[in-house]
Amino acid sequence: MSIPSSTAPVAFIAAQNVAKGVGVQPPESRLAVIPLHQIDPGRHLLIAGPTASGKSALALAVARRQGGLIVNADALQVWSCWRVLTARPSPADEAAVPHALYGHVAPGTAYSVGDWLREVAGLLDRRLIVVGGTGLYLTALTQGLAHVPPVPPAIRAEGDARLAAEGGLARMAAALDPATRARIDTRNPARVQRAWEVLTATGRGLADWQADTPPPLIGPEDGQRILVTADRDWLADRIARRFDAMMRQGALDEARAMLPFWDPARQWARAIGAPELVAHLRGEIDLPTATERAIIATRQYAKAQRIWFRGRMRDWRPVQADAKSTAPD
The missing domain is CATH 3.40.50.300 (P-loop containing nucleotide triphosphate hydrolases)
Incomplete structure (x- = not known):
């Protein structure tokens, strides 16, 4: 070429x-x-x-x-x-x-x-x-x-219930195998629940599964x-201006089209800004508040991305x- x-x-x-x-x-x-x-x-x-x-x-x-x-x-x-x-x-x-x-x-x-x-x-x-x-x-x-087997829905539902109970996060973390517990952030509910589910479903700790990770594709x-x-400040300003442009170009219409199907637990509903725009469409907050909260959520997302990049890339x-x-x- x-x-x-x-x-x-x-x-x-x-x-x-x-x-x-x-x-x-x-x-x-x-x-x-x-x-x-x-x-x-x-x-x-x-x-x-x-x-x-x-x-x-x-x-x-x-x-x-x-x-x-x-x-x-x-x-x-x-x-x-x-x-x-x-x-x-x-x-x-x-x-x-x-x-x-x-x-x-x-x-x-x-x-x-x-x-x-x-x-x-x-x-x-x-x-x-x-x-x-x-x-x-x-x-x-x-x-x-790592090719971890899928977790059955019943175990996932049990994990949700355990995590929601008082002191559930600490108990789930304590139930993990030592190798997995030492590797993950035990303050992160999603990580702890995922590790607990894998251990419960397979009888094998997540760290053990990860040890069998195949070679990377690239x-x-x-x-x-x-x-x-x-x-950070340059990016924050750009995020705000970009979201304003999104609003002018139809972001609210996209949220309105998905309103009849809205379920915050769904993967597609995690789009940054979508929960805030849906809240406005439901009459829960005014549009300026929804916009401000969406911009804040985007900045928080960018911060989480930077943390990941610094730690793992x-x-x-x-x-x-x-x-x-x-x-x-």
């Missing part, structure tokens, strides 16, 4: 997703520049970063110049019911270069990181540009994922890893999204 110019830079606008037809990305004059010759077109490219940091713009720029299939690694962008609210690539972007695993899962369908990995495995005959902010997806892709020798980073190459540039607006 030929490169148009071995020294031409790939610049991505951290606050504008190049050709996003829905216009959810506000203009910005700061650029992060990566020399194109530093990106090998013969190897997969993995791009991670917090929400609103400009990952999709970089992926699109590279795909236009080098070719490749852009593959979604955002657990919220898989749902068919959300395009604007999750800042999925626009139809124009998808027409410009090939995209995969965006908006392909119907609400109500169970979908896991294991499902995502299996779908990615079926695409490996092409050069992939994997882009997203779901740390679990990206670490599973590059470090492997190891260090197969893919280049870029981690988009940004100043230290070997990824950092690229600063808010680097100063003299480029015009």
Whole structure:
């Protein structure tokens, strides 16, 4: 595959997703520049970063110049019911270069990181540009994922009941095998319940299952890893402006369309901002309050992403999204 110019830079606008037809990305004059010759077109490219940091713009720029299939690694962008609210690539972007695993899962369908990995495995005959902010997806892709058997619904229901009981979290943590208990955050209810369910269902601790993790689909020798980073205040401002743009472009209409089916326990209902917009549509809060709470929730989500990246993706190459540039607006 030929490169148009071995020294031409790939610049991505951290606050504008190049050709996003829905216009959810506000203009910005700061650029992060990566020399194109530093990106090998013969190897997969993995791009991670917090929400609103400009990952999709970089992926699109590279795909236009080098070719490749852009593959979604955002657990919220898989749902068919959300395009604007999750800042999925626009139809124009998808027409410009090939995209995969965006908006392909119907609400109500169970979908896991294991499902995502299996779908990615079926695409490996092409050069992939994997882009997203779901740390679990990206670490599973590059470090492997243990094949833990599914937990029966009855055990999951029992886990829910135990956790909800007074002192349930501490009792569930105490019931874990020592190796698993030492490895997980015992203050995290979801992690503790998951480990308890696996142990109860299989008689084998989660740490033991994880010890049998198969090789990753894309190891260090197969893919280049870029981690988009940004100043917290810069990103917070961008998140606020982007959500305002989402509201102008139909985010509330998306929430209204899903209102008859709303169930906060469903995976698709975890889209950032959706609970707040639904609360407004139900008359529980006014629209300015819903917008403010959605922006706060997005900032909290970005913080959680950064914590994951710092803790588990230290070997990824950092690229600063808010680097100063003299480029015009």
